[in-house]
Each structure stands twice: as C-alpha cells, then as structure tokens.
Amino acid sequence: MQTASLKIGTRGSPLALAQAHETKRRLKDTHGLADDTIEIVVMSTAGDRIQDRPLSEVGGKGLFTQEIEESLSDGRIDLAVHSSKDMPTVLPEGLHLSAFLEREDPRDAFIGRDVKRLTDLPEGATVGSSSLRRQALIRRIRPDITVVNFRGNVETRLRKLGEGQVDGTFLACAGLKRLGMEHVISELLDPTLFPPAPGQGAIAIESRIGDARIDALLAPLDHRDTHVALTCERAFLARLDGSCRTPIAGLAKVSGDQLSFSGMILTPDGGEAHEVQGEGSIADAAAIGTDAAERVLAQAGPGFLSSWS
Numbered sequence: 083m084q085t086a087s088l089k090i091g092t093r094g095s096p097l098a099l100a101q102a103h104e105t106k107r108r109l110k111d112t113h114g115l116a117d118d119t120i121e122i123v124v125m126s127t128a129g130d131r132i133q134d135r136p137l138s139e140v141g142g143k144g145l146f147t148q149e150i151e152e153s154l155s156d157g158r159i160d161l162a163v164h165s166s167k168d169m170p171t172v173l174p175e176g177l178h179l180s181a182f183l184e185r186e187d188p189r190d191a192f193i194g195r196d197v198k199r200l201t202d203l204p205e206g207a208t209v210g211s212s213s214l215r216r217q218a219l220i221r222r223i224r225p226d227i228t229v230v231n232f233r234g235n236v237e238t239r240l241r242k243l244g245e246g247q248v249d250g251t252f253l254a255c256a257g258l259k260r261l262g263m264e265h266v267i268s269e270l271l272d273p274t275l276f277p278p279a280p281g282q283g284a285i286a287i288e289s290r291i292g293d294a295r296i297d298a299l300l301a302p303l304d305h306r307d308t309h310v311a312l313t314c315e316r317a318f319l320a321r322l323d324g325s326c327r328t329p330i331a332g333l334a335k336v337s338g339d340q341l342s343f344s345g346m347i348l349t350p351d352g353g354e355a356h357e358v359q360g361e362g363s364i365a366d367a368a369a370i371g372t373d374a375a376e377r378v379l380a381q382a383g384p385g386f387l388s389s390w391s
C-alpha cells in the first residue's frame with residue numbers, strides 16, 4: 083500500500099475540512115500510509131456560494147454535493163467525505179456511500195446567549211435557525227418564540243449570537259465536537275423532545291461502485307453499527323421523499339443485533355407532529371425505516387407532505 087495515491091474531495095468549510103482530515107488520519111493509521119500519499123482536494127459547492135437565502139427556498143437536491151460528485155465520477159478524486167445528513171437519498175449513478183465512520187453524539191445542542199437551558203428562554207425570545215426541522219420543533223414546544231432564519235457556518239452563527247441578533251441557536255453536537263468547540267454548548271437536547279435529522283453526527287464516505295482498490299481501503303474504516311443505523315434512517319427519509327421543505331427527524335440505535343428507530347414528521351409551524359417507532363433485526367434495517375415511514379404517513383393522512391409546499 084506504500085505507493086497508494088489518494089485524493090479526498092471535500093467542501094472547504096471548517097467542519098468539512100475537519101471531517102476530511104479525520105478520514106485521512108484514519109486511512110493513514112489503518113494502512114500505514116505516508117502523509118503525502120493522501121491529498122485533500124477542497125471544492126466549492128452551490129450550497130457554499132449561496133449565503134443570502136435559506137437553502138430550503140433554493141431547493142434542489144445535492145446543493146452541497148453536486149460539484150464534488152462530478153469530480154468523483156470523473157476520477158479527479160477517489161473518494162468524497164460528507165456529513166451524512168447533507169446527503170440526498172438518491173445518489174448519482176455509479177456512486178454509493180460505501181463507509182460510515184463511527185457516529186459522534188447525534189443530538190442537537192442548544193446554545194443560549196444569556197440562559198443555559200432552552201426552557202429558560204424568556205417569553206417571546208428569538209432563536210436563529212435555518213433548519214426547517216429545528217424551526218418546527220422549537221415552535222412545537224415553545225410557540226411564543228420567534229424563529230429567524232440563520233445561515234452560515236458554525237463560526238458565523240456563533241458570532242451572530244454573540245452580537246445579540248438572537249437569544250439562542252441550535253447546532254449539531256457532533257459538528258461542534260469536531261471543531262473543538264464543545265464548550266459553547268449550553269444544553270444537549272433530549273432526542274425524544276428534539277429528535278435529530280436522519281444521519282446527524284455521522285461522516286459518510288462516498289466512492290465509485292466497483293472501485294476495488296478504494297473498497298479495500300475503506301472496508302476497515304466502516305463502522306458497522308453506524309452503517310446499519312444510517313441504512314434505516316436513510317430508508318425512512320427516502321420513503322418520505324425527503325423534500326427539502328419537510329421537517330423530518332429520525333434516529334436509529336443499534337444494540338447487538340437489534341435496531342430501534344424513532345421518527346417524526348412535522349408541519350413547518352410545529353402545529354402538527356406525528357411520531358413513529360420501529361424495531362427489529364439489524365438485517366432488516368432498511369425495511370424498518372421504510373415501514374416506519376409508511377406508518378407515519380398513514381397516521382398523518384393523505385396530502386400531509388404536500389399540504390404546505
């Protein structure tokens with residue numbers, strides 16, 4: 083393996099770079115590769131360039147992935163490192179998510195400016211988030227709170243919070259940990275009350291289907307329980323169509339050879355929420371996710387997903 087030459091494609095945000103470096107380090111350690119055999123290739127995507135609008139308004143799939151996937155398909159890079167939760171459920175032909183690194187804490191974190199807990203926010207407080215799921219979840223538990231759209235990378239959001247533009251915000255615990263910024267977290271939110279996005283906290287590695295050299299390099303990095311959980315969560319998302327305008331949450335947990343899943347769909351104003359649970363053998367991970375999606379859709383009734391789009 084000493085002569086391996088690998089190109090890892092990634093976005094250029096601090097979080098994306100941290101994830102690419104983590105993957106490089108794991109590849110080097112596992113295979114005893116020299117540092118200069120693995121190159122990190124930084125790319126800009128449409129999602130990085132559009133900063134003035136909520137991404138749910140821009141619409142379209144793969145805002146953070148298209149340019150990177152084109153490079154992967156062309157062979158300009160050998161693998162791409164992504165946040166699982168940013169990955170569309172349908173990938174370009176010839177590509178797949180072949181490995182998932184062990185999941186970090188999947189929970190959302192609340193970051194308060196003056197308060198430590200979400201429940202301590204004063205009546206009528208303002209929170210910033212551009213995530214439809216987080217907006218719907220906070221409106222569900224605290225209808226008095228005003229939600230403002232809040233984009234930009236982690237650093238930008240924390241700066242806006244510090245400047246007093248909002249009283250609080252939400253970020254994934256995993257991202258903050260990877261950036262070494264755990265200390266900003268005020269409260270870790272209970273997933274039964276504030277369930278994470280499908281895929282949150284897991285790094286996904288995308289590669290070309292049938293690339294035997296890369297498969298062999300990635301196989302030892304693939305964390306089984308994470309891969310199984312993600313298979314279930316992504317099946318749930320896929321069956322719900324995962325339109326960018328639908329608040330969807332879902333989290334699977336693996337224990338031995340058993341998997342348990344909890345999912346939720348909400349209206350954007352949080353006024354209506356439907357929860358679902360599923361469990362079974364890890365061998366049925368995808369079916370458990372699909373079945374949970376079908377049951378939650380039946381519960382929500384026809385037209386739920388399209389009622390506000």
Ligand SMILES: NCc1[nH]cc(CCC(=O)O)c1CC(=O)O
Pocket residue numbers: 165166167168252253254255256257281282283284285
């Ligand atoms: N959409 C941006 C994004 N994609 C992945 C993460 C966090 C890291 C992860 O979930 O693995 C974030 C930022 C956030 O939600 O705080």
